[in-house]
Amino acid sequence: MGIQRIGIIGCGLMGSGIAQCAAEAGLSVWVKEADDTLLAKGLGRIHAAWDRAVAKGKATEAQTQGWRQNLQGTLAFADLATCDLLVEAIPERLDLKLQTFTELDRVASPTAILCTNTSSLAVAQLSPVLAPHRLPRLAGLHFFNPVPAMPLVEVIRTLATSEDTLGELRTFVEKLGKTAVMAPDAPGFIVNRLLVPYLLDAMRCAEQKLATVEDIDTGMKLGCGHPMGPLHLSDFIGLDTMQCVAEVLFDAFGEPRFKAPSLLRQLVAAGRLGRKTGSGFYRWDGEKRQEALPL
Ligand code: NAD
Secondary structure, eight states, rough: OOOOOEEEOOOOOHHHHHHHHHTTOOEEEEEEEESSHHHHHHHHHHHHHHHHHTTTTOOOHHHHHHHHHEEEEOOGGGGGOOOOOEEOOSSSSSHHHHHHHHHHHHHHHHSSSSEEESSSSOOOGGGGSGGGGGGGGEEEEEESTTTOOEEEEHHHHTTOOOHHHHHHHHHHHOOOOOOEEEEESSTTTTHHHHHHHHHHHHHHHHHTTOOOHHHHHHHHHHHHHOOEEEEEEEEEEEEEEEEHHHHHHHHOOOGGGOOOOHHHHHHHHTTOOOOGTBBSSSSEEETEEEEOOOO
């Protein structure tokens, strides 16, 4: 039968995207949030995406009605007891994730696969709060932002993850119409280990006035065929997130290329976190990038 029922813990940016894709793939989806307001906000984001799809002619009313029926919200971990796959997508804090996995250990079916969408923590750090029989069913499932648009998922194996679990996760990812790559449980996995030093280097170039913010971005966009330049992408990811991920990678590898530049720290300290706060390397008008701001 494979994975038919999926539970997602956290319906923020990533959790709502994962829930949307899973419901569209015909799976039965439960999302669990921390309170009623956050649950309504998370579900509202998904329903609004489906409304937009109908308005743009990308989906029919009948299709979205089916998707809406596949999606249910809850505040209770107990409602996740019958799920085949549980994906945690709560904030990037080990203490919170350990609390969540303690609850999942209590309620999840003995055969359920337990996954985290962490971008920077080691998946195996969650093992201590799980019963030993669960460890072969523990893995990472690292989606990319925005989930509905990004076709890659990194499947992370710990030393205890079983081949069966990896196979079931690959099939699940394919069912969502995405491509899985297998990555070890090492900081940054594949993509962030390669991407983050590049983004930090672009910030160092801006800091050293090698070129303007716009010219650095245009150079990499038109010269290398990237869909967006590195400073634009950093604003999109969030500069606070960039700083956290850089710190985790620098702690792990100790290499200067992973060190957060002082320009990044200054922007974060000034509350210029990128798109989400309306300013970073650029000024933002909602989703729309405007002019570069003085550094
Ligand atoms: P977010 O802050 O947008 O969403 C997190 C949600 O979890 C919030 O809605 C919060 O209310 C909810 N939550 C907190 N505690 C909860 C609990 N006990 N039960 C249920 N819900 C709870 O964060 P996000 O950007 O979606 O990130 C989630 C995870 O995904 C993080 O581990 C992050 O590192 C990872 N990730 C993020 C990105 C990205 O670009 N944002 C990309 C890949 C992976």
